[in-house]
Amino acid sequence: MNIKITFPDGSQKEFPKDITPLEIAQGISKGLAKEVVCAQLDGKLIDMTRPIENDGAILFHKFTDEKGKDVYWHSSSHIMAQAVKRLFPDVKVAIGPSIEQGFYYDFDKEIPFTEEDLHLIEEEMQRIVDENFFFERKVVSRDEALELFESLGEDYKIELIKELPEDETITIYVLGDFVDLCRGPHLQSTDKVKFFKLLKFSGAYWRGDEKNKMLQRIYGISFPSRKELDDYLKKLEEAEKRDHRKIGKELDLFGFYEDVGAGLVHWHPKGGVMRDVIEDFWKKEHYKAGYQIVYTPHIGKSILWETSGHLDFYKDSMYAPMKIDEIDYYIKPMNCPFHIMMYKSKLRSYRELPYKSAELGTVYRYERSGALHGLMRVRGFTQDDAHIMCTPDQLVSEVVKLLDFSLFFLKSFGFDRYDIFLSTKPDKYVGKDIDWERATESLKEALEISGLEYKVDSGEGVFYGPKIDIKIKDALDRSWQCTTIQFDFNLPERFDMTYIGEDNEAHRPYMIHRALLGSLERFFGVLIEQYMGNFPVWLAPVQIQVIPISEHQVEYAKGILQQLRDADIRADIDVQNEKVGYKIREAEKQKIPYMIVVGNKEIENNNISVRRHLKGDLGTTNLKDFISLITKEIKNKTISTTD
RNA sequence: GCCACCAUAGCUCAGUUGGCAGAGCAACUGAUUCGUAAUCAGUAGGUCGUGGGUUCAAAUCCCGCUGGUGGCUCCA
Numbered sequence A: 001m002n003i004k005i006t007f008p009d010g011s012q013k014e015f016p017k018d019i020t021p022l023e024i025a026q027g028i029s030k031g032l033a034k035e036v037v038c039a040q041l042d043g044k045l046i047d048m049t050r051p052i053e054n055d056g057a058i059l060f061h062k063f064t065d066e067k068g069k070d071v072y073w074h075s076s077s078h079i080m081a082q083a084v085k086r087l088f089p090d091v092k093v094a095i096g097p098s099i100e101q102g103f104y105y106d107f108d109k110e111i112p113f114t115e116e117d118l119h120l121i122e123e124e125m126q127r128i129v130d131e132n133f134f135f136e137r138k139v140v141s142r143d144e145a146l147e148l149f150e151s152l153g154e155d156y157k158i159e160l161i162k163e164l165p166e167d168e169t170i171t172i173y174v175l176g177d178f179v180d181l182c183r184g185p186h187l188q189s190t191d192k193v194k195f196f197k198l199l200k201f202s203g204a205y206w207r208g209d210e211k212n213k214m215l216q217r218i219y220g221i222s223f224p225s226r227k228e229l230d231d232y233l234k235k236l237e238e239a240e241k242r243d244h245r246k247i248g249k250e251l252d253l254f255g256f257y258e259d260v261g262a263g264l265v266h267w268h269p270k271g272g273v274m275r276d277v278i279e280d281f282w283k284k285e286h287y288k289a290g291y292q293i294v295y296t297p298h299i300g301k302s303i304l305w306e307t308s309g310h311l312d313f314y315k316d317s318m319y320a321p322m323k324i325d326e327i328d329y330y331i332k333p334m335n336c337p338f339h340i341m342m343y344k345s346k347l348r349s350y351r352e353l354p355y356k357s358a359e360l361g362t363v364y365r366y367e368r369s370g371a372l373h374g375l376m377r378v379r380g381f382t383q384d385d386a387h388i389m390c391t392p393d394q395l396v397s398e399v400v401k402l403l404d405f406s407l408f409f410l411k412s413f414g415f416d417r418y419d420i421f422l423s424t425k426p427d428k429y430v431g432k433d434i435d436w437e438r439a440t441e442s443l444k445e446a447l448e449i450s451g452l453e454y455k456v457d458s459g460e461g462v463f464y465g466p467k468i469d470i471k472i473k474d475a476l477d478r479s480w481q482c483t484t485i486q487f488d489f490n491l492p493e494r495f496d497m498t499y500i501g502e503d504n505e506a507h508r509p510y511m512i513h514r515a516l517l518g519s520l521e522r523f524f525g526v527l528i529e530q531y532m533g534n535f536p537v538w539l540a541p542v543q544i545q546v547i548p549i550s551e552h553q554v555e556y557a558k559g560i561l562q563q564l565r566d567a568d569i570r571a572d573i574d575v576q577n578e579k580v581g582y583k584i585r586e587a588e589k590q591k592i593p594y595m596i597v598v599g600n601k602e603i604e605n606n607n608i609s610v611r612r613h614l615k616g617d618l619g620t621t622n623l624k625d626f627i628s629l630i631t632k633e634i635k636n637k638t639i640s641t642t643d
Numbered sequence B: 001g002c003c004a005c006c007a008u009a010g011c012u013c014a015g016u017u018g019g020c021a022g023a024g025c026a027a028c029u030g031a032u033u034c035g036u037a038a039u040c041a042g043u044a045g046g047u048c049g050u051g052g053g054u055u056c057a058a059a060u061c062c063c064g065c066u067g068g069u070g071g072c073u074c075c076a
Helices: A021-028 A030-035 A066-087 A115-131 A142-152 A155-163 A226-242 A244-250 A269-288 A302-308 A336-343 A392-412 A433-449 A490-494 A520-531 A551-566 A580-589 A600-605 A623-636
Strands: A002-006 A012-016 A036-041 A044-046 A056-062 A102-108 A136-140 A170-175 A178-181 A195-205 A214-223 A299-301 A322-324 A327-331 A355-364 A380-390 A418-423 A455-457 A467-473 A479-488 A510-519 A544-548 A571-573 A594-598 A608-612 A616-621
Touching: A021 A030, A021 A036, A021 A056, A030 A036, A036 A066, A056 A066, A066 A102, A066 A115, A066 A170, A066 A178, A066 A195, A066 A214, A102 A195, A115 A195, A136 A142, A142 A155, A142 A170, A142 A178, A155 A178, A195 A226, A214 A226, A226 A244, A226 A520, A244 A520, A269 A355, A269 A392, A269 A520, A299 A302, A302 A327, A302 A336, A302 A490, A336 A355, A336 A380, A336 A490, A380 A392, A380 A520, A392 A433, A392 A467, A392 A479, A392 A510, A418 A433, A433 A467, A433 A479, A479 A490, A479 A520, A490 A510, A510 A520, A544 A551, A544 A580, A551 A571, A551 A594, A551 A600, A551 A623, A580 A594, A594 A600, A608 A623, A616 A623
Parallel strands: A002 A056, A418 A455, A544 A571, A544 A594
Antiparallel strands: A002 A012, A036 A044, A036 A056, A102 A214, A136 A170, A170 A178, A195 A214, A299 A327, A322 A327, A355 A380, A380 A510, A418 A467, A467 A479, A479 A510, A594 A608, A608 A616
């Protein structure tokens, strides 16, 4: 009996029943058969060795596509689990999926793994690869599965089996001396996993719930070629070099102090001037866009936070109150209640909507110590916050404006790649379902009007409303959440906000919270990593370093310095008693975009020598031309190409 | 908060089985006055994160705390 197989190009071919995808691939070409990782039959991923019983459309996945990687890494995790079981027979296995970059497996082991264990496991994995086991798929009944894993003492697998739906086909994969409950599919055999490395290990809660037992997780990565593995490891090293914490120290941009407290940022002068530039730009653009800039207090009475609901919903992230005249005051975790106070300070007409108040507002939130991370996750940070109160029919156009405004900012800082997410109603929420639906539709509509692609993050909205998040991608393809545009049903209600409509009746305004850069601290961290400290001229803390060749030219150099400063350029001079090479090295290390070198030649010809950071000597020019060039570069926010 | 690891000079790091705390760079002083990524010589710099314990003796071993790193959880 024959079956009919349809290929991606639409062509069809008959094959004997029970032919395997592997055999079909071999019929096409040997190279394909060797490279292919798994097959997809009528949209379902299957093993290459799985007999095909019926007609269907087939598709092959190689390591180069996402699904191929998935299977490759998933199989790698099984090999790792097998190695661990061989070395530590008492260990219980939990789950071992593929992830975005590689794979992990969770183990229940009394004594946590050590660095040496990782090496031993790697060696054992190599042995398993060399022994070349087949990934053998077996369908078993629920009882058989339970019996099997009970006999192996694999409690976590039993828990998983018990939770599988009644009609689910239960499959196990046998890998020589190792059996695992698994939906599959898998590689044909272990020798397909050519190059791998175990990267790190850590604790991880069973099923990600901190009430559960903490298991031991090992992360790894694997590739079909040595080069891919090397490239990956190189990329990790590259990321390390870009680490904002490292560069922040080298360039003296910011610091944390033990005596002050964890997660509390100090912007050093060099970072401070950059923040000033960013804030200045931000404020000007906000005025242009019709925002009113405000400043609000850092603390407020408990009644404020009771009204806002923060003491009900957000207390865990708030610091303990302080007593002032017998009344509890809380340090603010958000700016919104203050903005609402100002909105409510007088009667609002529909004519003055949308009302937009913006603030670079510093908030304090309790983050668990283990969550803190450089500038990216801190306990005190400044949101580039704004609140928009508008009428329901203004909502869509306001969100469209916001998306445009946000992308303009991100682009100005050199970010033009991003992912956009629309987060919908979570399990715990306030407000009416119909309002949620309407608001979510409005956000969708705004995204569509803007012509932006987005993904829907189901159930990931905040309890008070749906939201749009923009995650930018940096030079290393890493994602960073910056922009968030959040709809709020909760606060207008709680604070009884109103505006008088055309009908002379009071109406409830719609409210949007938004932060474009997110927090200045995190955004600064992202900027540092994006540029590896080689900032565009408009942002660089020192834009030009003036370097006299010897003491004889210091006076002349100081004249140049003053002219630069008069032209609003951030310039410094290096008058150290050192050779040019040394001063240039210092300026290069400080990643100063331009260096002006002056010696006797320049004094004689009344010109300057210009050197560009990372590029080298650009030759001579006259100071006036150079100043106008730099001024233009600053004004245009030119993104450096020296990277 | 949880699991693992880490903390030595301003920075990067060495310090053996517990036995007198080290290097390079930076700083300071002097010499040198120099042409595009490190001139030479000298000087100074430490309660080994912090509190306790073990020991004749602790940077080293044990416990607590603080801070940090990689994850888990959570998020701007």
